[in-house]
Every structure is written in structure tokens, then in C-alpha cells.
Amino acid sequence: MLSGFDFQTIVNALPYLFLTGMTFTLTLTLFATIGGMIFGTLLAVMRSSDNRILSGIAGGYVNLLRSLPLVLVIFWFYFLVPFLAQWLTGSSSPVRVDPFWSSVITFTLFEACYFCEIVRSGIQSLPRGQTLAASALGMTDRQALIYVILPQALRNMLPLILTQTIILFQDTSLVYVLSITDFLGAAAKIAQRDGRLLEMYVFAAFVYFVISLIASQAVKRLQKRVAIIR
Amino acid sequence: MSMITLRDVSKTYGDFRVLSGCSTSVSKGEVVVVCGPSGSGKSTLIKTINGLEPIDSGNITVDGTAVSSPTTNLPLLRAKVGMVFQHFELFPHLNIRENLALAQIKVLKRPRDTALEKGAALLERVGLSAHAEKFPGQLSGGQQQRVAIARALAMDPIAMLFDEPTSALDPEMINEVLDVMVELARDGMTMMVVTHEMGFARKVANRVIFMDRGEIVEDADKNEFFGKPRSERAQQFLSKILVH
Numbered sequence: 083m084l085s086g087f088d089f090q091t092i093v094n095a096l097p098y099l100f101l102t103g104m105t106f107t108l109t110l111t112l113f114a115t116i117g118g119m120i121f122g123t124l125l126a127v128m129r130s131s132d133n134r135i136l137s138g139i140a141g142g143y144v145n146l147l148r149s150l151p152l153v154l155v156i157f158w159f160y161f162l163v164p165f166l167a168q169w170l171t172g173s174s175s176p177v178r179v180d181p182f183w184s185s186v187i188t189f190t191l192f193e194a195c196y197f198c199e200i201v202r203s204g205i206q207s208l209p210r211g212q213t214l215a216a217s218a219l220g221m222t223d224r225q226a227l228i229y230v231i232l233p234q235a236l237r238n239m240l241p242l243i244l245t246q247t248i249i250l251f252q253d254t255s256l257v258y259v260l261s262i263t264d265f266l267g268a269a270a271k272i273a274q275r276d277g278r279l280l281e282m283y284v285f286a287a288f289v290y291f292v293i294s295l296i297a298s299q300a301v302k303r304l305q306k307r308v309a310i311i312r
Numbered sequence: 313m314s315m316i317t318l319r320d321v322s323k324t325y326g327d328f329r330v331l332s333g334c335s336t337s338v339s340k341g342e343v344v345v346v347c348g349p350s351g352s353g354k355s356t357l358i359k360t361i362n363g364l365e366p367i368d369s370g371n372i373t374v375d376g377t378a379v380s381s382p383t384t385n386l387p388l389l390r391a392k393v394g395m396v397f398q399h400f401e402l403f404p405h406l407n408i409r410e411n412l413a414l415a416q417i418k419v420l421k422r423p424r425d426t427a428l429e430k431g432a433a434l435l436e437r438v439g440l441s442a443h444a445e446k447f448p449g450q451l452s453g454g455q456q457q458r459v460a461i462a463r464a465l466a467m468d469p470i471a472m473l474f475d476e477p478t479s480a481l482d483p484e485m486i487n488e489v490l491d492v493m494v495e496l497a498r499d500g501m502t503m504m505v506v507t508h509e510m511g512f513a514r515k516v517a518n519r520v521i522f523m524d525r526g527e528i529v530e531d532a533d534k535n536e537f538f539g540k541p542r543s544e545r546a547q548q549f550l551s552k553i554l555v556h
């Protein structure tokens with residue numbers, strides 16, 4: 083059955099697939115994870131706050147983004163940002179935005195919602211006594227958050243955060259709608275050029291599968307090591 | 313000289329009155345034990361003293377500072393008043409050494425070395441020097457509570473508040489914690505202690521406060537209280553807890 087399966091196409095494409103495609107995919111995953119974690123933690127803190135306005139804004143934002151299809155946001159953002167940048171900089175024509183940065187921003191905004199929900203449940207799962215103890219020692223709310231609450235919430239939630247990062251790694255393939263050469267985009271380009279759709283798409287699926295599998299096994303191992311002793 | 317003064321303090325949750333017209337005072341170096349049935353408002357009362365629970369009316373002063381005044385810097389005040397909780401509330405992500413140092417460094421802005429030294433000295437005092445590198449979850453309840461006391465003492469508090477410090481402990485661990493508290497009382501620390509350990513009260517308390525349904529029903533000299541409590545509710549309460 084595999085007689086028509088051309089392994090040589092894959093072998094020849096490896097440098098391009100990995101050096102160009104996978105590098106882009108991993109860089110995007112890394113940047114969006116860092117950006118999404120920072121923004122998501124900020125949203126989580128806002129949502130958990132007693133201030134109705136802050137928690138309302140954060141809640142509204144999260145609900146809005148979670149009710150939009152990701153691919154639409156990617157698309158929309160890519161075409162909207164040049165005009166936004168034009169307006170912000172007062173330039174006479176739309177500002178060309180690098181597709182990489184456009185993707186980083188989109189994924190950051192989107193992933194922040196998921197990270198927000200994860201971090202928020204991490205905050206909520208801590209006993210109220212922890213905040214009381216921090217306050218009783220004279221810490222301000224901010225200090226309690228930074229030194230007592232967030233370190234515990236983030237550590238308890240690390241496995242979920244990493245699992246979400248694996249999902250993000252897979253989701254970054256959606257940037258193909260912007261004709262970006264991420265891993266899937268690179269595979270698609272070779273597939274078109276060489277007329278080897280089966281080979282390239284099977285191989286791409288295999289690579290996503292293996293990387294995700296290894297990563298989730300690693301998360302499972304880590305889970306035991308990072309758990310806070312109670 | 314009065315260190316802690318409560319004047320006509322009241323507080324409600326919705327239409328439930330947790331504290332109703334509570335007045336008392338604790339002088340410098342005095343040890344006051346607060347007892348009373350569960351739900352009578354003891355925890356709430358003790359938390360109003362460092363502003364962890366806001367009050368609806370009345371006023372509270374600690375070392376001359378009005379706790380519920382809007383201009384009071386509460387974190388600053390709380391840094392001066394130690395508090396020990398029923399469930400210890402050590403920070404589980406930090407080892408014992410760091411648990412003792414954190415607030416000293418972040419709140420009092422002590423240099424790290426000074427804070428660690430101070431922590432080590434207090435850990436020695438509560439007999440747990442060998443455990444500095446361990447995490448709270450690796451210690452027994454009694455050990456954790458002794459660390460929690462040391463953590464509060466590291467801030468050089470002018471008074472200490474205890475909310476049922478031994479009621480979450482297995483019976484065999486109660487004494488190791490009470491011993492530390494007795495020693496603290498004998499060193500002249502101003503203390504307000506919610507507890508049902510009447511042995512502790514007899515040994516070191518100057519006064520005993522009995523609360524019921526949000527009210528301070530008795531506030532008497534220790535000998536007077538144990539001699540013959542005036543209220544029937546206090547007598548019933550005592551006869552119940554002194555049986556076991």
C-alpha cells in the first residue's frame with residue numbers, strides 16, 4: 083500500500099520543514115505562551131479582584147474572546163492591525179505588520195483567556211487563610227498576591243498551563259490562513275510544489291502527534307515533582 | 313497603659329449580629345483569654361483588633377492607633393501585631409527559613425541576612441532549628457504551629473493575638489504549643505488568646521473574657537472567673553468544657 087509513498091520527498095524537505103517551518107511554530111508558541119501567561123495572569127488577578135469594574139472588564143474580555151472562533155480572530159487581526167497602526171502612528175497609509183508579530187499578538191490575546199481561567203481557578207482553590215495570614219503579617223494586598231498567592235496558584239496550575247501550551251502548539255497551525263510558513267504551512271507548500279499531498283500531510287500529522295505526545299508525557303512526570311507538599 | 317482598647321464594638325452580617333457592644337481593654341504585658349461557645353463571635357472579635365474584620369460601629373485602638381480610622385495604615389499596624397491562626401497558615405510553597413524571613417524582608421525591609429538570622433534565633437527558641445530547610449507539609453501540626461508563632465514573633469510585635477491555636481491539633485501536640493505560649497506570656501508579651509485550654513488560662517492569664525452570642529458576658533480577673541463566674545451561661549459553659 084505504501085508503494086506509492088515517496089519518503090524521499092519528505093527527506094529532501096526536512097531542512098525546510100524544520101529549520102523554517104518548525105522554528106516559526108515553536109517561536110510563535112513560546113512567545114504566545116509568555117505573552118498569554120503575563121496577560122492572562124493580569125486578567126485573572128483583575129477577575130478575582132473585589133473591584134467590580136476591574137473584574138467586569140476582565141470577565142467581559144474573556145467571554146468575548148472565548149465566543150469567537152480563533153481562526154476568525156487571526157484573520158481579522160491580520161487585516162485590522164495595519165489600519166490600527168496607521169491610526170496610532172498617524173501615517174498616511176496602512177502600516178505593514180510583520181505576520182509573525184501579528185500572529186504573536188493574536189495568540190497572546192486569545193491564549194490569555196485560557197490562562198486567565200486556569201490561574202483564576204488556581205487562586206480560588208487556595209484557602210482564604212493564606213491571604214489572611216499574609217495580611218496579618220503586614221503585607222499589602224499586592225505583596226500578598228505576589229509573594230503568597232500567585233506563586234502557589236501558578237505552581238498548582240503548572241500542569242494545566244503546560245497542557246494548554248501543547249494545545250496552543252497545535253493551534254498555531256491555524257496561521258496557515260495567512261499563508262505563513264509555519265510547520266504546517268511549510269509542509270503545505272512542499273505538498274503543492276511536488277504534488278505530494280499524502281506524504282506531506284501524513285508526515286505533518288505524525289510530527290505534531292509525536293511532539294505533543296512527548297510533551298504531555300513530560301508534563302505528567304513534572305506534575306509529581308512540582309506538587310507543593312501539603 | 314492600655315495596649316488594646318475596644319469600645320462598644322458592633323458588627324453585623326446582614327441582619328445577624330456577630331458582635332454586639334463589645335468593650336474591653338488589654339494592658340501592656342497582660343494576658344487575656346477569650347472563651348465561649350462555638351459561633352459566639354470570638355474569631356470575629358479577635359480579627360477586628362488588627363482590622364482583618366471591619367466593624368460597623370464603636371472603636372478600637374491599638375497602641376494609640378485607631379484601627380478603623382480611614383487614615384490608618386492597616387498593613388503598618390498589622391505588622392506590629394502578631395497573629396496565630398487555628399490552621400497555622402504557613403506558606404506551603406516556602407521552606408521554614410523563608411516562611412520566617414518573608415515578611416521581615418518585604419514588610420519591615422530588613423536586609424535578608426538580618427531576617428534569616430532573626431528567623432534562625434526564633435526557630436531555636438521554639439525548638440525547631442533542625443527543621444529550617446523543611447517545608448511546612450513535612451512538619452507535624454504542633455511543629456507547624458510553633459513555626460507560625462516564631463513567624464509572628466520575627467516581626468517584633470507589640471502584642472500577639474491567638475485564635476484557637478491548639479484546637480486543630482492532635483491531643484499529644486497541644487502541650488508543645490502551649491509551652492511556647494506560656495513562656496511567651498512569662499516574658500511579658502501582651503497576649504489575647506482565644507482558647508478553651510483552661511489549664512493555660514489558669515497558669516498564665518490575668519483575665520478571662522467569656523463571650524456568648526456576640527456579647528462579652530464576663531470580663532473578670534482570672535481568680536474571680538474560676539472562683540465563681542457571675543453569669544449562668546459562663547457557669548454552664550465552664551462545667552461543660554471542664555468535664556473533658
Ligand SMILES: Nc1ncnc2c1ncn2[C@@H]1O[C@H](COP(=O)(O)OP(=O)(O)O)[C@@H](O)[C@H]1O
Binds near residue numbers: 325348350357
Ligand atoms: N463572613 C461571614 N458571613 C456571615 N456570617 C459569618 C461570617 N463569618 C462568621 N459568621 C458567623 O458569625 C458567627 C461568629 O463566628 P466566629 O467569630 O467565627 O465565632 P467563634 O470563633 O466564636 O466560633 C458565627 O455564627 C458565624 O457563622
Ligand SMILES: [Mg+2]
Binds near residue numbers: 354355356476
Ligand atoms: Mg473561631
